Amino acid sequence: xxxxxxxxxxxxxxxxxxxxxxxxxxxxxxxxxxxxxxxxxxxxxxxxxxxxxxxxxxxxxxxxxxxxxxxxxxxxxxxxxxxxxxxxxxxxxxxxxxxxxxxxxxxxxxxxxxxxxxxxxxxxxxxxxxxxxxxxxxxxxxxxxxxxxxxxxxxxxxxxxxxxxxxxxxxxxxxxxxxxxxxxxxxxxxxxxxxxxxxxxxxxxxxxxxxxxxxxxxxxxxxxxxxxxxxxxxxxxxxxxxxxxxxxxxxxxxxxxxxxxxxxxxxxxxxxxxxxxxxxxxxxxxxxxxxxxxxxxxxxxxxxxxxxxxxxxxxxxxxxxxxxxxxxxxxxxxxxxxxxxxxxxxxxxxxxxxxxxxxxxxxxxxxxxxxxxxxxxxxxxxxxxxxxxxxxxxxxxxxxxxxxxxxxxxxxxxxxxxxxxxxxxxxxxxxxxxxxxxxxxxxxxxxxxxxxxxxxxxxxxxxxxxxxxxxxxxxxxxxxxxxxxxxxxxxxxxxxxxxxxxxxxxxxxxxxxxxxxxxxxxxxxxx
Numbered sequence: 098x099x100x101x102x103x104x105x106x107x108x109x110x111x112x113x114x115x116x117x118x119x120x121x122x123x124x125x126x127x128x129x130x131x132x133x134x135x136x137x138x139x140x141x142x143x144x145x146x147x148x149x150x151x152x153x154x155x156x157x158x159x160x161x162x163x164x165x166x167x168x169x170x171x172x173x174x175x176x177x178x179x180x181x182x183x184x185x186x187x188x189x190x191x192x193x194x195x196x197x198x199x200x201x202x203x204x205x206x207x208x209x210x211x212x213x214x215x216x217x218x219x220x221x222x223x224x225x226x227x228x229x230x231x232x233x234x235x236x237x238x239x240x241x242x243x244x245x246x247x248x249x250x251x252x253x254x255x256x257x258x259x260x261x262x263x264x265x266x267x268x269x270x271x272x273x274x275x276x277x278x279x280x281x282x283x284x285x286x287x288x289x290x291x292x293x294x295x296x297x298x299x300x301x302x303x304x305x306x307x308x309x310x311x312x313x314x315x316x317x318x319x320x321x322x323x324x325x326x327x328x329x330x331x332x333x334x335x336x337x338x339x340x341x342x343x344x345x346x347x348x349x350x351x352x353x354x355x356x357x358x359x360x361x362x363x364x365x366x367x368x369x370x371x372x373x374x375x376x377x378x379x380x381x382x383x384x385x386x387x388x389x390x391x392x393x394x395x396x397x398x399x400x401x402x403x404x405x406x407x408x409x410x411x412x413x414x415x416x417x418x419x420x421x422x423x424x425x426x427x428x429x430x431x432x433x434x435x436x437x438x439x440x441x442x443x444x445x446x447x448x449x450x451x452x453x454x455x456x457x458x459x460x461x462x463x464x465x466x467x468x469x470x471x472x473x474x475x476x477x478x479x480x481x482x483x484x485x486x487x488x489x490x491x492x493x494x495x496x497x498x499x500x501x502x503x504x505x506x507x508x509x510x511x512x513x514x515x516x517x518x519x520x521x522x523x524x525x526x527x528x529x530x531x532x533x534x535x536x537x538x539x540x541x542x543x544x545x546x547x548x549x550x551x552x553x554x555x556x557x558x559x560x561x562x563x564x565x566x567x568x569x570x571x572x573x574x575x576x577x578x579x580x581x582x583x584x585x586x587x588x589x590x591x592x593x594x595x596x597x598x599x600x601x602x603x604x605x606x607x608x609x610x611x612x613x614x615x616x617x618x619x620x621x622x623x624x
Contacts, residue, residue, distance in 0.1 A: 112169035140246035177264040215549035233286035238315035252345035484622040491613035504552030504600035518623035529564035552600035574616030
């Protein structure tokens with residue numbers, strides 16, 4: 098089975114024409130090959146900032162070596178082999194450090210520090226066991242990622258086992274052994290992910306995780322796997338896992354970012370245009386080449402790219418999956434002072450907050466006008482103050498809480514432990530990016546924020562992007578007295594729980610169920 102939106106394999110005629118210097122065939126070859134190269138490199142390097150560089154280097158090496166390719170029908174295997182060599186070369190040379198703080202112009206894009214697993218989940222809108230399988234890849238060793246990337250492409254239907262073997266320089270038998278080993282470790286990692294994300298978490302596992310820094314790794318996979326193997330509770334929670342091959346079959350590829358595609362096309366077609374000009378004297382540059390160079394220039398200016406995205410994508414033919422979805426209808430009225438609705442069937446809960454009446458904050462004339470993102474439009478500037486718990490409207494026993502660094506909707510009651518009650522209590526402070534809105538701080542000083550649209554808790558790093566990610570503007574909820582928290586830097590996206598009770602920043606789908614899942618009642622703090 099082939100992935101649902103895979104690019105057609107370039108046929109021998111296209112490869113032959115590109116090898117002969119046909120610019121149109123070359124452009125088509127680049128567009129057809131880049132999704133495969135990008136997904137292999139991205140997964141092998143775990144979405145590191147070097148991914149774009151390696152993809153560009155790979156494509157340029159492919160095009161430079163194309164004249165020497167004697168068998169056009171073997172282009173696919175040759176392409177993947179070059180990709181693997183470039184990945185290995187980058188590992189040997191060492192990788193560049195991550196940027197400490199993203200540029201201000203990138204405020205409206207997904208956090209560039211998000212790994213490839215985050216990008217896969219976000220751009221393909223994965224949920225359930227598919228999402229868990231993607232998250233499990235974070236727990237593999239670096240040397241396992243190369244085989245993982247190739248096997249992943251085989252599972253989604255983009256590579257054959259023969260192409261995988263040739264790319265690794267292995268016999269089919271040896272390749273099968275390597276793949277089986279990675280599959281086993283991925284399945285083990287899936288059981289670890291299921292146990293770590295369980296709510297409530299196994300008490301014995303919580304003790305094992307006491308010294309964990311929250312970063313998945315091969316070492317911690319081995320430690321936690323030992324516990325899961327010997328713990329009936331953790332083991333039973335993973336009894337329904339579907340084999341990974343079944344989850345990946347037909348899965349789409351992660352789309353190539355428009356800026357990266359533009360840079361590669363600019364380099365490829367720009368060079369071709371220069372040669373054509375020398376040979377033809379007054380010959381004009383083709384529209385495709387002009388478009389490629391335009392995209393390449395815009396790639397260095399993300400804001401301009403966003404504004405001109407529709408035009409450049411249509412002209413260049415570069416696929417780009419937009420995960421934003423429809424926004425909420427405008428205008429959005431300010432939230433009224435919430436009250437606690439009757440809920441006789443709900444478990445014991447704290448009293449409705451008496452101090453949660455919205456505090457009006459007048460707009461200051463000295464507010465800087467250079468702030469790239471303003472607060473989402475509202476008819477009144479409203480924010481909350483003080484300590485509160487947030488009880489779900491459609492899941493009355495569930496409260497906005499945390500599991501490690503992840504935001505979850507967790508069950509909390511009068512008999513819950515002190516740690517559980519503390520995890521569900523937040524202090525509302527003036528928004529870090531805009532005092533008209535609010536930021537939510539937990540007892541340890543961490544802030545609720547979104548990262549690649551997943552809700553998590555992090556310590557303020559002082560960056561502009563963090564302040565925006567950690568700022569939410571109260572809006573009316575789905576029921577009287579309830580409140581919704583709209584993202585400051587992504588208007589139209591709200592903090593909500595999904596069916597698995599994990600918290601995300603999602604756009605509206607226009608349903609009543611969505612509106613209920615993003616609505617909460619502010620009640621007295623648990624602690």
